Amino acid sequence: MISTVYAVLFYLATFLMVAGVGMKVFKYATTPVPLNIVVSPAPRTKRGVFLRMFREVIFFESLFKSNKWIWLFGYLFHWGMLIVLLRHFRYFTLNTWWWVEIISPIGKLMAFAMLAGLLGLWARRIFQERIRYISAPSDHLMLALLVGIAASGTMMSYVTGTDIINVKAYFLGLLRFQIGDMPTDPILMLHLGLVVILMIIFPISKLLHVPGVFFSPSRTMVDNARDKRRVSKWARNLPPLPEGIPAKEEA
Amino acid sequence: MAPLDDKKDVPMFSDYPSQIPKIECGASLDTNTYKAYPEHNEALGFPGELIDNWQEVAIAKIGELAKKNRAFQVYLDACVKCGACTDKCHYFLGTGDPKNMPVARQDLLRSVYRRYYTFAGKYFPWLVGARDLTKEVLDEWYTYYHQCSQCRRCSVACPYGIDTAEISMAARDILDTVGVGQKYCNEIIAKLKKTGNNLGMNPKALRATLEDLEEDLEDETGIAVKIPLDVKGADVLLITPSADFFAEPHIEGLMGYAKVFHASGVSWTISSYASEAANFGMFIGSYENMREVSWRIRQAAKDLGVKRIIFGECGHAWRVGYSFLNTLAGPFDFLDQNYPIPQHILEFTLDEIEAGKLKIDKARNDEFIMTYHDSCNVARGSSMGPKEGGQFDVPRAVIKAVCNNFHEMERDTIRENTFCCGGGGGLLTDDLMDLRIKGAKPRMTALQQVTQDHGVNKMAAICAICKTQFAKVMPKYGYEMDSIMSVHQLVANAVILDGQETDEADKAAAEETP
Numbered sequence: 001m002i003s004t005v006y007a008v009l010f011y012l013a014t015f016l017m018v019a020g021v022g023m024k025v026f027k028y029a030t031t032p033v034p035l036n037i038v039v040s041p042a043p044r045t046k047r048g049v050f051l052r053m054f055r056e057v058i059f060f061e062s063l064f065k066s067n068k069w070i071w072l073f074g075y076l077f078h079w080g081m082l083i084v085l086l087r088h089f090r091y092f093t094l095n096t097w098w099w100v101e102i103i104s105p106i107g108k109l110m111a112f113a114m115l116a117g118l119l120g121l122w123a124r125r126i127f128q129e130r131i132r133y134i135s136a137p138s139d140h141l142m143l144a145l146l147v148g149i150a151a152s153g154t155m156m157s158y159v160t161g162t163d164i165i166n167v168k169a170y171f172l173g174l175l176r177f178q179i180g181d182m183p184t185d186p187i188l189m190l191h192l193g194l195v196v197i198l199m200i201i202f203p204i205s206k207l208l209h210v211p212g213v214f215f216s217p218s219r220t221m222v223d224n225a226r227d228k229r230r231v232s233k234w235a236r237n238l239p240p241l242p243e244g245i246p247a248k249e250e251a
Numbered sequence: 252m253a254p255l256d257d258k259k260d261v262p263m264f265s266d267y268p269s270q271i272p273k274i275e276c277g278a279s280l281d282t283n284t285y286k287a288y289p290e291h292n293e294a295l296g297f298p299g300e301l302i303d304n305w306q307e308v309a310i311a312k313i314g315e316l317a318k319k320n321r322a323f324q325v326y327l328d329a330c331v332k333c334g335a336c337t338d339k340c341h342y343f344l345g346t347g348d349p350k351n352m353p354v355a356r357q358d359l360l361r362s363v364y365r366r367y368y369t370f371a372g373k374y375f376p377w378l379v380g381a382r383d384l385t386k387e388v389l390d391e392w393y394t395y396y397h398q399c400s401q402c403r404r405c406s407v408a409c410p411y412g413i414d415t416a417e418i419s420m421a422a423r424d425i426l427d428t429v430g431v432g433q434k435y436c437n438e439i440i441a442k443l444k445k446t447g448n449n450l451g452m453n454p455k456a457l458r459a460t461l462e463d464l465e466e467d468l469e470d471e472t473g474i475a476v477k478i479p480l481d482v483k484g485a486d487v488l489l490i491t492p493s494a495d496f497f498a499e500p501h502i503e504g505l506m507g508y509a510k511v512f513h514a515s516g517v518s519w520t521i522s523s524y525a526s527e528a529a530n531f532g533m534f535i536g537s538y539e540n541m542r543e544v545s546w547r548i549r550q551a552a553k554d555l556g557v558k559r560i561i562f563g564e565c566g567h568a569w570r571v572g573y574s575f576l577n578t579l580a581g582p583f584d585f586l587d588q589n590y591p592i593p594q595h596i597l598e599f600t601l602d603e604i605e606a607g608k609l610k611i612d613k614a615r616n617d618e619f620i621m622t623y624h625d626s627c628n629v630a631r632g633s634s635m636g637p638k639e640g641g642q643f644d645v646p647r648a649v650i651k652a653v654c655n656n657f658h659e660m661e662r663d664t665i666r667e668n669t670f671c672c673g674g675g676g677g678l679l680t681d682d683l684m685d686l687r688i689k690g691a692k693p694r695m696t697a698l699q700q701v702t703q704d705h706g707v708n709k710m711a712a713i714c715a716i717c718k719t720q721f722a723k724v725m726p727k728y729g730y731e732m733d734s735i736m737s738v739h740q741l742v743a744n745a746v747i748l749d750g751q752e753t754d755e756a757d758k759a760a761a762e763e764t765p
Contacts, residue, residue, distance in 0.1 A: 024328070031321040034538060036574045039406045039414060040631045040667040044639050056410070066408035067335040074333065074410075124334065129274055131334035133349045134358065136380035138371070139332050204370045205379075209411055212329030217322045218403075218412035223634055225574040226591050229581045234319055238539065241546045245524050245554045 003182040006192060007174055013199035020203025021211060028215040032232035042223035049222055056219060069124065077117025077146075083110040084153070091168045092175060111154045118147050142205065145194055152191035162188045268664045268697035271338045272347035279348040282686045284397045284678070287432035294441035295540055298430035305429035306384050310367050312425045313360075317368070323421050326413045327364045330354060336405040336413075341670045342398050345689030350395045353405035353415040359392055360422050389431070396422040397433055398686055400678055401534065402627035402671035419676070420536025427535055435680035440531045440540055447526045447547065448493035454481070454523035460496050461521070468506055473752040476513045478505070479520040481555065487512070487519035488552050490572070490593070491563025492528045492715035500737045501718055504564050507739025508596050510746050514610070515603050519561075522551035528568035529715065533575075534677030542579045545571060548593075549580040558587040561594045564737055566626035566714030567675065569595060573633035595635050597645050597713065600742060604652045610747045613655050619709045619741070620656040622701050623647060624694065624721075625669035626714035640666075646713055646738055653745035658705040664697040672712070674720030688724050695728040711736045 043049050055061040060078075064071045087107025090096040096104075122143045125131050156162045163183040173180040182188075201207065214220065222228075289299025302308060317324040336353040338344070343351035350356060358380065365372030365381035372381030382388065401416035426432065442451040452460070461478040468476040479485060489512075495505040512519045525547040532541030552560055560583075562572045572593045577583065583592045591598065603609050623646060635641040643666045651657055664670050673690030701707040712718055712735060721735035747753055 028321060028325055031318060031324050033321045034319065035578055037322060037414065037417065037632070038574075039403055039412060040634075040642070041640065042634065044634075048639070060410055062408060062412070063333070063335055063410040066339065066410075067333075070333050070335050121333075128334065130271075130337040130349065130352060131332070133274060134332050134334065134337065134352065134354050136332070137377065138379045141378070201371075206329070206331045209329040209331050212325045213411045215321060215325045216329070216412040217325075218406050218414045223639070226577055226593075229577050231578055232319070235538065235542075235578075238542065241543065243550065243553060245550050 002184055002189070003170065003179055006182055006189075006196075007179040009193075009196045010174060013196045017199040017202045021208075024203055024208060025211050025215075028211065032234065033217045033221070033230070034232040034235055036221055036223075036225035036228075036230060037217050038221035038223050039218040042221075044223045046222055049220060053214070053220065057213065070121070073117045073120030073124070075117070076113045077121065080110040080112070080114030080117055081146075081150075083107045084114055084150075091164070091171050094172060108157055111150055111157065115147065115150045115154065118143055118150060122147070138205065142207075145198055149191060149194045149198065152187050152194065155187050156191065160185070160187055265692070265696050268661055268670065268693040268700070269338065269344060270696070272344065274349040274352075275347040276349060279342075279346040279351065279398060279686060279689075280394060282346075282398065282683065283394055284680060285434040285682050286393075287434045287437040291434060291437040291441050292427065292430060292432040294444060295427070295432070295437055295535075295537070297427045297432055297437075301430045305389070309384060309389070309425050309429050310363075312428050313364055313421075314368060316421050316424065317364075320417070320421070322414060322417045326357070326411075326417055327361050329411045330357065330361065330413055333410065335410060336408050336415075339405045339408045340399075340415075341402070341404070341673060341693045342400070342686065342690045345673070345692040346398075346686070348398075350391075351398055353409075353413075356395055356399055356415055357413070357418045359388070359395055360418055360425075363388060389426070389429075392422050393426060393431055393433075396426070397678065397683070400627070400671045400674070400676035400690070402675055403631040404627065404668065404670065407631060407667050416676070420533070422536070423534070423677075424536035427537065433535070433677060435682075436531045436534050436677040440535070440544065443527055443531070443544060443547075447522075447524045448496075449527050449529055449531070450493045450497070452493060452496065452526070457496065457521075457523050457526055464502065464506060464509075468509060472510075472748055474513070474748050474750055476506075476509050476748070478509050479518075481523050482518070482520035483555050485518045485520035485555060485557055487517055487559045487561050488525075488548075488555055488557040489519055489521050489561050489563060489596070490525060490528045490548055490568070491521065491596075492565040492568060493526055494565075494715040494719060495563055496526075498715070498719055499722065500733065500735060500740050501564075501715055503740035503743060504718075504737030505739075507737065507741075507743035507746075508563060510743050510748060511596075511600050511603060511609065511739070514746060514748055515599075515608055520555060520557070522555060524554070525551035528562055528565040528572070530568060530571040531677060533567060533571055541571065541575065545576055545579040548576065549583070552583075553585060559590050559594060560586065560592060561596055561599055563596050564713040564715065564739060566628040566716060568715075569713075570628040570632035573635075595645070597649055597738065598635050598641075600739070601636070601645050601649050601652075604649065610749070611653055611745045612747055613653055613745055615744045616654040616741055617656070619654060619736070620658065620705060620707045621650060621654050621736075621741070622658050622660050622698065622707045622710050623650055623665070623738075624660075624672065624698075624710050624712045624717060624735075625665050626712055626717050627669055627671040627675055629713060630669045631667055643667075646711075649738060650711055650741060653741045658701050658707055660697040660701050664693065670694045670697070672714070672717040672720040673724065675714075675716050679716050679720055684723075687720060688727050691720065691724045691728070695725070695730075698730075699728070709734055709736050711738045711741060713738050
C-alpha cells in the first residue's frame, strides 16, 4: 500500500516537475525581448556572455560582489546540494558509475555544508531586518522543506541508517515501471515525502530561478545593439511612422 | 523654477557612501509626485483620468506585458528574496523606507501578478504574499514606482540580474494605461511631440539662443565658432539634451562640443525638429512613445541629409541611443557606415584628441581638482568606443587629457556600481525635491570622502539630469552649485583654437603640451 502510494506520488511529481518546468522554459524562450537591456559589465561577444554566465552559475559572481554572507551560505547550500544529489545516482543505477563512487564519500560530508548553508540563510531571514521584511511565509517554508530533506537524509546516513539495499531496489523498479516494496522506516518516508513536495512545487515557486537565470536578458544578452537590430514580432505590427518631416511641424 | 525649500530636512553625511539605515516603514509614503492633467495623458494616447474598469484593465495589462517582454516575465518569477539588493538603492539608503529596497519595490507589483497569474497566488495568497489589486495598491504603485530612478544598480547586484527598472517601467506603463500618469514626464513628452524638445522651445527661440551662445564663444576666443541649426547637408547631426541650450553647467558643455567640431573641421548641425536627446518615453516604460520620440531623430537625419549622428552629454539619451535607437528607428542604412551609429560626443572628442587634432592646454584646468560621476544609464545601460567598459574609460580618458588633477571616488560608487544622482528616471521635478536630496546622499558622501582625502573641488558628469540635479542639491551638502561640471566644459576650457587670442603665458604652456 505505502509502496504504491509513494510510487504514484513519484510518478506524479516527476510528471508535474518536468511538464511544469518545461512549460515555463518554453514560455521564457518564446517570449520576445523587445530591446537590448544587457547590464554592465556587458560582454560584446557570445563567448563573453558564455563566460559571464559560467561565472554566474559556477561561482555566483554577482552575489559574491554584492553580499559576502549571502554568497557564503548560498554557495555552501547549492554546491552541497549538488554533490549530495549527484551521490544519489548510486540509488538509481544498478552498477554505480565510477565518478559517483569517487564523489560518494565527499557527498556524504557535503550534506553538512548544505545544512550549514540553509541554516545560515534562514538565520539571516529571521534576524536581518531587511530580509525579514521581504520574506513571505513561503520563503520560510521553502527553507524548512529543504532543511527537512537534508536533515532526514543526514539522519539516515549517520544515525539511524535505513534499508538502503531495498530502497535502491524499489527505485530501480520504479525506473522500469515496476512497483516493488519500499522500506517503511519513518525517516525514509519523511525524506521521500518532502522530496515529492519539493518536486511538485518546483514549477510554481521561486525555484523557477533555476531556469530563470538562463533567460535573464540583462545577463544573457550580447552588448551589440549599435550593430544588431532586434525588432520583436509585436513591434513590427505597430503603425508605421512617416519618413521625412511633415510640413506643418514648422508652424 | 521654485526656490528650494530650506526647511526640508537634509540628511547628514554618513561614514560610508553605502551606509545602511535602519528600516523605517512608510518613511517616504507621503512623497508623491504630481499627477498628470488629462490633456497630458491624452496627448500620449492614454486615458485622461482613472478609468472605471481600471482594475480589470490593469490586470490584463500585466498579462500583456508578460507576453511581450521576457524580462518582465522572468523577473516576476525568478526572485528568491535572497536580500542581496536590499542595500543597493540610493533612495533606500537615503530614506530608510523599506519599500524603496529593490526587491520590495518589485514585490509591490509581483504580489499582484502572483494573485492573478500564478497557482500559488490564486489559491494560497497568504502563503506567497499575493494580494488583490485595490485602489490602495494602485496608489502605492504610483508612490513607489515614482521613487525609482531606473538606475539599475540593483540589477548588477542581483544573482539573476533582475532589473527593477524593467518592473518600474512596466508599472508606470500600467498606471498610464488606466489613466494615472505622472505630470512631469507626460507633460514633457507632450511638449516634445509639439515642438521637438522637452522645453517646448520653438525653432525661432532656439535659433536666438544658439546665436547668443555663438556671440559668447566669439567674445571668449575671438573666433567665429558656429553652432549651426538646421543646416542641410552637414556631415554630423548633433542630438543633445535641450538643457544644453539654457542650463548651467550644460551650456558650457555645448560650447565645448562646438569648439571640438570647429577644431576638427567637421561640418555639423543641430536640428530644431529633433532638438532633444532625452527620451522620456523610456521613463514611462512606453515602447510606443519611446519609438515615436526616437523616430524624430531618424526623420531629422534624413531630412537634413547628414552622414552621421552624434549624441551630446545625456545619460538616459545615451542608453536609448546606444542600446535602443537602432531597433526603434533603424535601420540607418542611409548614414555613413564607417562610424558607429549613433556615436557619442566623447567618442568623437577622444578620437580627435588621440589624432592630435586638438591643441590642448591642460594647465587651464589646474584650478580644478576633479572627480568623475559615472551617470547611471551610461554606466549600466550602454557603452562607448571599441572596447568593453568604454563607457567608463572614454570619459576618463578625455578628462585626463584635459585636466592635470583627477581622483576617483570609492570603487563601490563608480563604474558599474555608480550611484544615481538622485534625479534620474523622470524624478527630476521640484515636487520630489525631498526625495532628490535624500537620494543624492550616497553620491555626496563619496564625493565628500575625496574632498577630504584629495581636496577634490569639482565633479564632472555627462548627463543633463545629473548636472541639473547636482547643481540643485549640492548646496544642501555644502558644495557650491557650480561644483558640478560638464566633461566638455573641461574640454572647452583647455582647447585652444587656431588663431585664438590667448595671453602669452597660455601660449607658452600650449606649446609645451604635445
